[in-house]
Amino acid sequence: MAFNFVFSIIPALFLLSFLSCEVQAQLLTTGFYARSCPNLQTIVRLAMARAVAIEPRMGASILRLFFHDCFVNGCDASVLLDDTPTFTGEKNAFPNQNSLRGFEVIDEIKSLVEASCPATVSCADVLALAAREGVVRLGGPSWPVxxxxxxxxxxxxxxxxxxxxSPDSSLSKLISIFQSKNMSPRDMTALSGAHTIGQARCATFRTHIYNDDNINPIFATIRKLNCPASGGDDNLAPLELQSPNLFGVNYYQNLVGSGGLLHSDQELFNNGSQDLLVRQYSINPLLFFNDFAAAMVKMGALSPLIGTNGQIRLNCRKVN
Structure with missing residues (x-):
């Protein structure tokens, strides 16, 4: 009898565990701070408006910061943690070192939020909201966070x-990385459109402009003027030459003309599976905006810490 009883309750335990996960998942909602911090979105919106007005590139920097956070163990603000003598964080990982920026903007927003709603709003949520506001300030779409x-x-x-x-990734590698996060090739191609804004370091596109065949030679010559074959690793170039501070479809138009700055950019239009979608985005801003917004919502749901997991950091750079 005892043996049968034990095995009879196992399905029930699994059901309870499943229901618990479902309840926790429901905690992620657009109205989460409606009562505890009703001014949150206004605080973030105004702060990002100031930051982007001072430096338009900051919209792209915060968006990239959010992406680099979510793709490493989920959207949990781990990328914001500073190294300590006993702790090694993500800031100096190879894809982030001398590259990620905007930490001070998140610090400022967090301090404003703490002044209004102490110990209430996570750094992860501040970053998620700031990423959206940066895109909107540069003319891009909004989405429910x-x-x-x-x-x-x-x-x-x-x-x-x-x-x-990596900026040197092949199309198959890009698809594989995104699929490992339960994101489709369409999501990947839409999110790559974030490169319609911002800049890249010479070190990330040197190989493409000097060694690749799938690049417009005139475009490559222009880019070589500020990115020598050796040295100048930190020299910057706009990811999209025409309007690097305006969120739009010029990025995809450039890919159709073999003018992608990064090797990984041009892989999206290189006689591969994403060519048709790139062409569609290049002539249909509404399609791109809708797909980008949907993919951002999807990315923002990557493995969040919810319920009693993690903590609400008072300082985004260190644990409490």
């Missing part, structure tokens, strides 16, 4: 090194 994430107390430099796409 689901909230209720909590902050990680750990980070992984190894995971950052292995989970983030």
């Amino acid at each position: 689901e909230l209720g994430r909590r902050d990680s107390t750990t980070a992984s430099q190894n995971e950052a090194n292995s989970n983030l796409p």
Whole structure:
């Protein structure tokens, strides 16, 4: 009897565990702070408006910061943690070192939020909201940001090194990385459109402009003027030459003309599976905006810490 009883309750335990996960998942909602911090979205919106007005590139920088956070163990603000003598974070991982920026903007927003709603809003949610506002300020689409994430107390430099796409990635590698996050090739191609804004370091596109065949030679010559074959690693070039501070479809138009700055950019239009979608985006801004917004919602739901997991960090750079 005891034996049968034990095995009879196992399905029930699995059901309870499943229901518990479902309840926790429901905690991520657009209205999560409606009562506890009703001014949150206004605070973030105004702060990002100021930051982008001072430096338009900051919209792209915060968006990239959010991407690099979510693709490493989920959207948990782990990328914001500073190294300490006993802790190695993600900031100095190869894809992030001398590259990620905007930390001080998140610090400022967090301090404003703390002044209004102490110990209430996670750094992960601040970053998610700031990423959207940066895109909107540069003329891009808006999307519903689901909230209720909590902050990680750990980070992984190894995971950052292995989970983030390289600027030298092939199309198959890009698709594989995104599929490992349950994101489709269409999601990947839409999110790559984030490169319609921002800039890249010479070190990330040197190989493409000097060695690749799938590049417009005139475009390559222009880019070589500010990116020598050796040296000048930190020299910057706009990811999209025509309007690097305006969120639009010029990025895809450039790909159709073999003018992608990064090797990984041009892989999206190189006689491969994404060519048709790139052509569609290049002439249909509404299609791109809708797909980008949908993919951002999907990315924002990557493995969030919710419920009692993690913590609400008071300082985004360190655990409480």
